[in-house]
Amino acid sequence: MTQYDKNSRFASKQAYEVIRDRILNGDMPGGTKIVEEKLAAELGFSRTPIRESLRQLNYEGLIVNKKVVQPTEKDLRNLFQVRSLLEGFSAKAAATYLPEEDLNALSNCIKVGREGTMEEIMDANERFHEIIVQASGNALMIDTIHRMKSIIYLFRKTVVLYNRPRLIDEHEEIYESIKARDGENAKKLMEDHLKEDLDFCLHILNSSKNA
Amino acid sequence: MTQYDKNSRFASKQAYEVIRDRILNGDMPGGTKIVEEKLAAELGFSRTPIRESLRQLNYEGLIVNKKVVQPTEKDLRNLFQVRSLLEGFSAKAAATYLPEEDLNALSNCIKVGREGTMEEIMDANERFHEIIVQASGNALMIDTIHRMKSIIYLFRKTVVLYNRPRLIDEHEEIYESIKARDGENAKKLMEDHLKEDLDFCLHILNSSKNA
DNA sequence: TTTCATTATTTTGTATACATTTTTGTTTAT
DNA sequence: ATAAACAAAAATGTATACAAAATAATGAAA
Incomplete structure (x- = not known):
């Protein structure tokens, strides 16, 4: 199952992945100065592929x-604003188009979300949204959301780690709406869901700020 | 007024601009094969900055x-779908927040749109949308739309060149809604406006296909 | 002719070198 | 002590070289 990504043979891709992971799990916390030569030495590549990877990370906003x-509160709000528009639309589209197979996959994400380990929950959460985004059938929209993926991950960690209440319940409600082919409701529920995520993140952010 | 962009001293930025312009005005039509060394020789730079510029152009979808x-009809539909969501939202925000000064700028775009030369109309058209997008106050949203700018330009040319009827009238209606602080209406009119643009583009595209 | 295999050729990905530019650190004058 | 001016160091942007990969061209077998 561990599919070999043929891009991994590229130094630039490897560097991208290592640096991204370092940022995402806090090894390189917000504010860390990026110097090409230092990273090149650390990762054992020359500056050329490092530079390329850094451009990609720039592009993704990391x-x-x-x-x-170091995302600010404003950044957080902006992110959820855009997601709300794009994923709200996608949820509506999902209610119209989503095939049986994907419905089952959604259902499975909910089950894992209730019973899985922390890491499994993270994955299931991501997969749930991914399936719906794909349902938009709009490659540009999908791409636009993917671009925000890393930053989303940064916050999703918060939501799952601090065990936000009703997270999976909301997923289930969205799922039910999609299954019932009620597009408007699916859209509204998705928007509400993201609003809850945002508020939860803001709460965590602010309470840790005053700690 | 011709402000010197200090980025222009970078070969990579210059290369980006030259190649982008070549694509946008048809010197490098859709389907043209991109070879780094060839472009490097032509533009008088080494491959390094050329590669960097190509990444940016990839990123923008050119x-x-x-x-x-070579954008397909599907690409065109996808583009307008995303724009509709983001610019619709922005139009609503504009109705809430837009300061007097920007209202006047919008009004000016309409005037130029009625009286200007082809090129002035193109600019005014772009500026009209830009002002509204800025009103979203959401840097991520602005950035996302900017990313689509080059492709939008490709189509805007069609709309202006073939002299789409009611183009400026629709701008004026949007402007009036914003001025009247009617957010919902501004949003709806913007969505309708983009739908008209899309249909017009599709029409041109299809009639030229069968020529 | 068509198909496949094998060479040439082109093109790309990476490493390295060097010249500017930017940043840091130090000294001098106020 | 603070600010300005300068020197030293570090970091970046670009050019070039080379090996690996992808593509095109050639020829042999069906």
Whole structure:
């Protein structure tokens, strides 16, 4: 199952993955200065592929001004604003188009969400949204959301780690709406769901700020 | 007024601009194969900055698989779908927040749209949408739309060049709604406006296909 | 002719070198 | 002590070289 990504033979891709992971799990916390030569030495590549990987990370918003991003509250709000528009639309589309197979996959994500380990829950959560996004059938929209994926991950960790209440219940409600082919409701529930995520993140953010 | 962009001293930025312009005005039509060394020789730079510029063009969707993009009808629909969501939202936000100064700028775009030369109309058209997008106050949203800018330009040319009827009238209606602080209406009119643009583009596209 | 295999050729990915630019650190004058 | 000016160091942008990979061209077998 561990599919070999043929891109991994590229130094630039490997560097991208290592650096991204370091940022995502806190090894390179927000504000860390990025210096090409230092990373090149650390990862054992030359500067050329490192530079390429850094451009990708810039593009995804993980690096800003040669520093690891430190998303502000405003950034968080902006992100959920855009997601709400795109994923709300996708949820509606899903209610119209989603095939049986994907419905089952959604259902499975909910089950894992209730019974799985922390890591399994993270994955299931991501997969749930991914299936719906794909249902938009709009490659540009999918791409746009994927671009935000890393930053979303940064926050999804918060939501799952701090065990947000009703998270999976909301997924289930969305799922039910899609299954019932009620597009407008699916859209509304998705928007509400993201609003709850946002509020939860903001709460965590602010309470840890005053700690 | 011709402000010197200090980025222009970078070979990579210059290369980006030259190649982008070549694509946008048809010097490098859709399907043209991109070879780094060839471009490097032509533009008088080494491959390094050329590669960097190509990444950016990839990112903006002007280059796909080492070829100049040839947007399909599906691409066109996808683009307008995403724009409709983001610019619809922005129009609503504009109705709430837009300061007097920007209202006047919008009004000016309409005037130029009625009286200007082809090129002035193109600019005014772009500026009209840009002002509204900025009103979203959401940097991520603005960035996302900017990313689509080049492809939008490709189609805007069609709309203006073939002199789409009611184009400026629709702008004016949107402007009036924003001025009247009617957010819902502004949003709806923007969505309708983009739908008209899309249909017009599709029409041109299809009639030229059967020529 | 068509198909496959094998060479050439082109093109790409990466490493390295070097010249500017940017940043840091130090000294001097106020 | 603070600010300005300068020197030293570090970091970046670009050019070039080379090996690996992808593509095109050639020829042999069906």
